[in-house]
Amino acid sequence: MTSSPVLDRSDPGPGEPGLHRPGYVAEKKNRRARRPRALIASAVLIAAVLALPLIFLLIEASGSGAAADARLIFRPLTAELLWNTVRLTVVVTALCGVIGTAAAWTVERTNVPGRKIWAVLVVVPLAIPDFVVSFGWASLWTWIHGFRGAVIVMTLAVYPLVYLPVAASLRGTDPGQEEVARSLGSSRVRTFVRITLGQARGAILGGCLLVAMVMLAEYGAFEIVGYQTFTTEIFTEINVAFSLPAACALALVLVLLSLIVLGAEGRLRGRGRVSRSGALAQRVSAPYRLGKGKIPALAGLVALTGLSLGVPVGSAIYWMTSGGHDSLTGVSMPSAALTTALYGLLSGGLATLMALPVAVLAVRHPGRARHFLERSTYLVLAVPGVVIALALSYFTEHYLGGFGYQTAPLLILAYAIMFFPLALVGVKASLARAPVSLDEVARSLGQPRLAVLLRVTLRLTGPGLVAAFCLVFLSVITELTATLILIPTGVQTLASQFWVYETNLSYGQAAPFALVMIAVAAIPSWVLGRFFDRGVADPRMMT
Amino acid sequence: MARRWGRTPRMTAATLAVAGLVTAAMTGCSALSGSASTSSSGSITLYSGQHPQTTQKLVAAFEKKTGIKVSVRSDDEDVLAQQIVTEGSHSPADVFYTENSPPLEFLQGKGLLSVVRSSTLDATPSKYNSPQNDWVGVSARVSVLIYNPSVISKSQLPTSVMQLADPKYQGKLALAAGETDFQPIVTSVLRAHGTAATLKWLSALKANAAGHLYPDNETIASDVNKGSAALGIINQYYWYRMRAEIGAGAIHSKITHFAPHDPGYVIDVSGAAILKSSKHQAAAQQFLAFLVSKPAQEIIGGHSLSYEYPIASGVTTAAPETPLSQLQPNSITIGDLGTGTTAITLLRRAGLL
Numbered sequence: 001m002t003s004s005p006v007l008d009r010s011d012p013g014p015g016e017p018g019l020h021r022p023g024y025v026a027e028k029k030n031r032r033a034r035r036p037r038a039l040i041a042s043a044v045l046i047a048a049v050l051a052l053p054l055i056f057l058l059i060e061a062s063g064s065g066a067a068a069d070a071r072l073i074f075r076p077l078t079a080e081l082l083w084n085t086v087r088l089t090v091v092v093t094a095l096c097g098v099i100g101t102a103a104a105w106t107v108e109r110t111n112v113p114g115r116k117i118w119a120v121l122v123v124v125p126l127a128i129p130d131f132v133v134s135f136g137w138a139s140l141w142t143w144i145h146g147f148r149g150a151v152i153v154m155t156l157a158v159y160p161l162v163y164l165p166v167a168a169s170l171r172g173t174d175p176g177q178e179e180v181a182r183s184l185g186s187s188r189v190r191t192f193v194r195i196t197l198g199q200a201r202g203a204i205l206g207g208c209l210l211v212a213m214v215m216l217a218e219y220g221a222f223e224i225v226g227y228q229t230f231t232t233e234i235f236t237e238i239n240v241a242f243s244l245p246a247a248c249a250l251a252l253v254l255v256l257l258s259l260i261v262l263g264a265e266g267r268l269r270g271r272g273r274v275s276r277s278g279a280l281a282q283r284v285s286a287p288y289r290l291g292k293g294k295i296p297a298l299a300g301l302v303a304l305t306g307l308s309l310g311v312p313v314g315s316a317i318y319w320m321t322s323g324g325h326d327s328l329t330g331v332s333m334p335s336a337a338l339t340t341a342l343y344g345l346l347s348g349g350l351a352t353l354m355a356l357p358v359a360v361l362a363v364r365h366p367g368r369a370r371h372f373l374e375r376s377t378y379l380v381l382a383v384p385g386v387v388i389a390l391a392l393s394y395f396t397e398h399y400l401g402g403f404g405y406q407t408a409p410l411l412i413l414a415y416a417i418m419f420f421p422l423a424l425v426g427v428k429a430s431l432a433r434a435p436v437s438l439d440e441v442a443r444s445l446g447q448p449r450l451a452v453l454l455r456v457t458l459r460l461t462g463p464g465l466v467a468a469f470c471l472v473f474l475s476v477i478t479e480l481t482a483t484l485i486l487i488p489t490g491v492q493t494l495a496s497q498f499w500v501y502e503t504n505l506s507y508g509q510a511a512p513f514a515l516v517m518i519a520v521a522a523i524p525s526w527v528l529g530r531f532f533d534r535g536v537a538d539p540r541m542m543t
Numbered sequence: 544m545a546r547r548w549g550r551t552p553r554m555t556a557a558t559l560a561v562a563g564l565v566t567a568a569m570t571g572c573s574a575l576s577g578s579a580s581t582s583s584s585g586s587i588t589l590y591s592g593q594h595p596q597t598t599q600k601l602v603a604a605f606e607k608k609t610g611i612k613v614s615v616r617s618d619d620e621d622v623l624a625q626q627i628v629t630e631g632s633h634s635p636a637d638v639f640y641t642e643n644s645p646p647l648e649f650l651q652g653k654g655l656l657s658v659v660r661s662s663t664l665d666a667t668p669s670k671y672n673s674p675q676n677d678w679v680g681v682s683a684r685v686s687v688l689i690y691n692p693s694v695i696s697k698s699q700l701p702t703s704v705m706q707l708a709d710p711k712y713q714g715k716l717a718l719a720a721g722e723t724d725f726q727p728i729v730t731s732v733l734r735a736h737g738t739a740a741t742l743k744w745l746s747a748l749k750a751n752a753a754g755h756l757y758p759d760n761e762t763i764a765s766d767v768n769k770g771s772a773a774l775g776i777i778n779q780y781y782w783y784r785m786r787a788e789i790g791a792g793a794i795h796s797k798i799t800h801f802a803p804h805d806p807g808y809v810i811d812v813s814g815a816a817i818l819k820s821s822k823h824q825a826a827a828q829q830f831l832a833f834l835v836s837k838p839a840q841e842i843i844g845g846h847s848l849s850y851e852y853p854i855a856s857g858v859t860t861a862a863p864e865t866p867l868s869q870l871q872p873n874s875i876t877i878g879d880l881g882t883g884t885t886a887i888t889l890l891r892r893a894g895l896l
Contacts, residue, residue: 077894146754223758232758236721236896239621241887242649244628329599338574346575386622393629402633408575484618485626488576489588489635500617503761504594507788 036365036449042357047373049354050417053383054255056391057248064245072246073253077233085229085257088150089215095155096211100162101204103304105196108170111287112297119167120525122301125308126160126471127521129478129495130221132514133157133308136315137225149225156308157221158214161422161471162207165429168467169203170196202269202432206425209265213381213421216254216261220480230254231384238386251387258382262375313518319511330500330509331492337516340477340493343408344520347415348423348473352465354416355423360457363431364439374424381421388418389482411486418482419475423468430464431457470524477517494520586612587637587826590627592620592646593813597682597849600842605833611826620646621723627818628653637821638830640681642813643723647678649882650816657817660828666835667855671812674878678816681834682843682851685870686728686809687798689767689782690774700774700799704728704807705736707776708747717763717775718752720895724760724778724811729886731806731875738889745893756895761785768796778811780850783864787850803871810872813851 061069107118125133134153177199181191197204219231230250237247290297330336362374380388392414396405404410434457442452458465480495487496494517501510591598595617602613616636618626624646627634641647650656656677663679664672671680690700695715701707707716719725733741749756755772757763763775764785782798801808815834817827833839835855844853844860852860852867859866890896 075891077891077896080894226757226762228756233896238625239619240721240723240726240896241884242621242624242646242882244625335574342575390625390629393626397629397631397633402630402635405630405633406635481622484616485622489614489616491574491576500595504596504784 039357039361043361043373046354046358047377050377050380050420052395053380053388053391056394057251057387060245060248061252064249069249072249081228081230081233084227085216088147088229089212091151092154092215093208093212096159096162097204097208099155099304100159100207101166103301104163104166104170106297106301108167109288110290110297112290112294118301120522121305121309122163123160123525124518124521125157127474127477128157128312128518129480130157130218132316133312134221134225136312145225146227150222150227153221153225154215154218158211161210161214162204164467164471165203165207165425166200168463169200169429171463203429205265205269206429209261210422210425212261213258213378216258216382217384219384234384248387251383254382255379258379262378316511316514319507330497333512333516336492336494336497336513337520339491341520343412343415343493344473344476346412347476348469350412351416351420351423351472352427352469354420355427355468359424359427359431363428364436377424378421380417385418385479385482386485389414389485393485406486406488408488414482414486415476415479419472422471422475426464426468426471427461430461434460473524474521477521585610586614587823587830588614588616588635589638589640590623590636591615591617592623592641594849597843597851598640601834601839604838604842605830608833609829611829624649627655632820634818634820636818637823637827638815638817640815644812644814644877644880645723645883647673647814647816651675651677652882655819657819657824659817659831663832663835670876671854678814679831679835680812680814680854682813683854683867684778684780684811684851685872686724686776686807687779687800688774689764689777689796689798691767691770691796693795694770695773702802703805704732704801705744707751708744712751714754715773716748716751717755717757717766717772718748719757719759719763720890721758722760726883726886727809727811727880728776728807729889730880730883731809731873733885733889734875734879735806741889742893745889745895749893749895768794770795776807779864783850783862804873806873808872809875812877
């Protein structure tokens with residue numbers, strides 16, 4: 001019998017959560033750890049694919065020369081853009097952190113009425129395209145503009161990125177620690193802050209990381225609310241100045257910013273530990289009884305979903321009823337919906353599969369190099385979709401003679417690359433919490449690694465995998481800029497068909513596509529809720 | 544290890560999911576990839592940055608007339624131009640159809656365009672065509688001043704685009720400096736008044752439009768119409784299209800021209816070109832010839848809701864707007880406009896880009 005994966009943990013990497021296993025301490029000194037070669041090889045391959053857009057950035061930016069790039073980057077506007085981008089990212093990330101965590105705790109851990117419905121409604125805003133959200137707001141009130149407008153629109157659009165991982169984490173939390181803390185006389189508030197939030201810390205930070213990175217690359221919403229950031233400037237370079245090299249040079253600044261974000265998140269994460277009182281403690285904690293707090297909790301959820309869902313849905317319905325001429329013909333609604341759903345399913349599946357080896361390596365076999373490998377895969381989130389699409393176009397032209405260009409598999413790969421970090425966060429969060437000792441037991445019983453992965457690890461991380469899949473699925477539904485470049489000619493997704501109508505002021509025709517996008521998004525949100533509830537005798541439902 | 548697979552007693556959720564995905568992939572192939580076959584000689588691929596209302600009608604008429612199938616890809620014309628450059632010699636595009644001349648001039652400068660057949664070029668007045676005969680002008684628009692009479696009276700309006708720099712328009716002006724329609728005006732002002740004056744003018748415009756710097760003409764049109772800004776520069780057809788969409792009853796704005804030959808009174812030309820890399824040169828030439836033919840120009844000038852001016856084969860607009868022949872625009876040429884890089888440099892120096 002070879003050594004078990006746990007032995008690789010003899011040099012825990014910086015900032016990685018560890019599991020407490022005193023029984024193995026003596027044992028590990030006696031055996032040399034075996035490198036999980038297949039795992040490393042696949043993770044390296046995946047990281048290389050994810051590095052393609054970054055390589056493209058360097059190739060393009062170097063094409064215009066360092067001097068020209070420097071002139072472009074060190075001009076007065078850059079400082080303004082930097083300030084705009086940074087302050088927006090900080091404010092929106094903080095707001096999303098608070099709102100997402102509060103909503104997740106209320107829905108998952110309290111006896112607030114209508115939990116199951118809220119669990120779906122709170123997630124759906126993620127799948128409303130930012131351009132629909134901001135258009136809804138901007139058409140309602142003219143003061144939704146500039147910084148203020150951008151904060152409101154973006155917070156309401158992306159807080160589910162925090163909600164989803166935190167909710168998944170809170171569901172799986174071992175209640176034992178909270179009970180122990182309470183029994184030792186710790187106050188409710190103190191227990192909540194120290195234990196509950198402490199256990200969800202990785203998920204909260206992971207979610208906030210995603211929000212910050214997504215903010216860096218956001219475009220559509222800012223265009224509508226008239227807020228200038230690095231990304232809007234990148235689009236201006238492409239759209240007005242025909243300067244892809246300049247756009248790529250600016251995108252490098254975004255990558256630099258995201259490195260800072262990653263570094264900050266790594267520091268905040270610190271050496272947080274997550275452990276369970278018993279390896280098999282799949283117990284669900286008793287819900288926190290809100291009592292009189294029910295009213296404000298309900299009011300908060302109503303306000304949140306009312307603003308984040310009500311405004312865009314309301315304005316879509318308004319457009320539909322007051323819409324003008326049916327001046328355009330497009331693909332039929334069912335066809336666009338089917339296309340969108342299939343792209344979402346396949347890309348979600350691919351991204352989740354790709355995230356598995358990287359996450360397993362990062363969580364189960366930490367090490368400095370592997371840590372950097374995993375972190376590097378987040379950078380792609382700060383690269384605007386149009387650049388990722390052009391990068392794939394460049395590489396297929398230069399190395400494949402155009403083979404596979406504008407075909408479904410390439411677009412699916414593009415989506416999987418773009419939203420890989422979303423999948424990674426979901427997979428990692430749940431993997432970090434699955435008891436590794438069960439893997440070890442399975443390995444000690446002679447099961448090969450692959451079987452352990454399939455039969456033990458995957459089962460335990462199920463909810464996290466589903467969350468990862470859903471995050472990608474929801475993001476794919478609304479993706480537009482890369483879609484327009486890479487989609488097979490003649491095919492339209494809901495978002496691209498919506499865009500055709502919307503940019504041509506056919507709001508009456510565009511609105512139903514927005515509504516169906518929201519409906520399609522509700523399905524994975526619902527599945528997500530069901531999946532968690534499955535097979536668990538949930539005491540919350542009896543209160 | 545592979546042997547062990549068979550002994551796994553129950554399929555895991557993940558295996559099921561993978562199986563589901565594969566099934567979905569197989570059943571959904573047509574939904575994902577479409578059925579467009581662009582390889583046969585009887586078909587061409589059109590990259591279009593032009594508004595689809597007109598494009599769809601033109602394509603349908605062309606397909607009916609020639610039997611050649613046209614697959615259309617729509618996106619912003621500048622993204623499409625970049626995409627064509629990136630795609631290089633394997634670009635799927637045969638024809639590139641744009642709203643404005645700069646993207647075509649950009650590809651012309653890169654040497655990516657084929658020469659257009661002379662009989663096609665002859666259908667359009669030569670001032671609206673590529674100076675190198677690499678693309679043909681298809682339709683035109685004109686820049687106008689949009690204003691909201693309830694916020695600003697007609698007597699207070701500027702007669703020249705230069706007067707928009709006056710501090711009295713502070714907080715009233717809406718500006719979309721990043722719009723492709725604004726660059727020709729900057730180039731035109733530059734030609735008339737020189738670099739220093741243009742820079743000063745742009746800085747004043749930026750100050751006057753603080754709080755109303757918008758990404759596109761549609762936003763200027765709708766915000767001036769709502770009264771949150773008093774006036775702005777757009778191309779005439781945005782106003783007509785807004786009116787068609789929201790109804791004449793909801794229109795609270797008006798449009799007017801600058802004084803004749805003012806640098807702000809500029810014609811923008813929409814055109815089409817054939818890619819050198821196209822393997823369907825003959826069919827592509829046929830498509831361009833069709834665009835400037837009488838039936839196609841009548842589609843553009845008819846009630847197609849695009850409100851662009853037909854410019855070829857002697858066809859005039861049937862839409863209720865000032866006819867092209869009655870306009871008195873500035874004398875700036877397509878060659879003067881180029882790819883607009885000088886204008887962009889100035890916009891950057893003024894801090895507007």
